[in-house]
Amino acid sequence: MLQLSRFSIGTGDRFGREGEAQIGAFKDMRAKGGEADIVWNKSNREHVLIGSTPADQEKAASESIKKTGWDGRWFVDADHITMKTVDWFLPYCNFFTIDVAESIGQNASLESRSCFLDRAAFLLEDSSVPVRVEHADLESVADKFLAAVEEAGKTYRHIAEHKPEGSFVVELSMDETDKPQTAAQIAAILVAVDAEKIPISTLAPRFPGKFLKGVDYIGDATEFFHAFEDEAKVLLWASEYLNLPKGLKLSVHSGSDKFKLYKGIHDITARLEVGVHLKTAGTTWLEEIVGLAEAGGKGLSVAKSVYEQAYLRIEELTAPYANVVEIDAQMLPSPKMVAGWDSDTFVAALRHEPNSSTMQPSMRQLMHVGFKIAAEMGREYLDALEECRESVSRNVRYNLYARHLAPIIFG
Secondary structure, eight states, rough: OOOOOOOEEEOTTTSSSOOHHHHHHHHHHHHHTTTOOOEEEEEEEEEEEETTOHHHHHHHHHHHHHHOOOOOOOEEEEEEOOOOEEEEEEEOEEEEEEEEEGGGOOOOOOHHHHHHHHHHHHHTTTTOOOOOOOOOHHHHHHTTTTHHHHHHHHHHHHHHHHHTTOOOEEEEEOOOSSSSOOOOHHHHHHHHHHHTEEEOSEOOOOSSBOOOTTSOOOOOOOOHHHHHHHHHHHHHHHHHHHSSSOOEEEEEEOOOTTTHHHHHHHHHHHTHHHHHHHHOHHHHHHHHOOOOOOHHHHHHHHHHHHHHHHHHHHHHHHHHHHHHHOOGGGGOOHHHHTOOOOOOHHHHHHHHHHSSSSHHHHHHHHHHHHHHHHHTTTOOOOOOHHHHHHHHHHHHHHHHIIIIIHHHHHO
């Protein structure tokens, strides 16, 4: 199985226009002595909303690599795929994020449940396991997650039938649950993953706290760090004592703009000598809008148009993201008010610096899910990006490096 480096960053690129700027951020990181894999991720949902295809995604990534001469490792991720959606990604992707949200809570067969409980009880009673696993933990995994892991196994084997051996990476996404998994449950889940012979490189659990789109972490950071460290230790154990790949690491989804967490994640990964996969896709789209607004003129006009339409279509746009946005409609500025803003005012409301006192969280979350509006604008939006290329690229590059890569890689 193809292996990830210690650090990997899911960058995403909604419209396939920011690859060079994103690579620029990785060059800035390399100049400081850091290294990480670039993973251009895009989900089936995003392709459908925008009208793009996995072929477009792979082409944009390849052309950016060629234009910049980047010689680092890079991947194209079929993000949050299932058996229903994987097929059109197969020719173009070498990273597959298998999402089992639809299968969580379904019943596994009595036979597979019994086999899992016996095997997990045997493996997890070993003194090397870094957390105490009770029988209740095994029962909860059998009830809620076993069928989901079995579905992931079917999806993995389907991918493996169509991709050359050792040519792709697999991530298992289990983050879309009502409650966080415990470290003990993660240990039992990994026993099930091992039984299904899924060679996952990363696991995305549901962590404590809220990971909303485009805004900082909401919750008890200390609780998150305890969970992250305990689960990282469990993954270390699993890669040593189960038949799972070396370098198995945690993945943090909706990971952009979580400024309260990056230093702690860096410290934990450094102390344990492990890695992390961080998905930051949506932040690049928002920096496109910031760059347009900062440029003024046509760019600012387009940014205002996107906001106006997003404001009028808020229910439609937020519906697919209901579990990862919390917008207070009363806190949204009216389109009439925004129409009178100058560049500085618009940028201050949307740009997210750590501890920013001017960024408007509800506006930023609405714009985060508003990329469908830009897609509907077609050439008007894409032409504005090119007309404002300097401003857009500068904001994309700085945001990815200074606010995301540097804190994770260097602390």
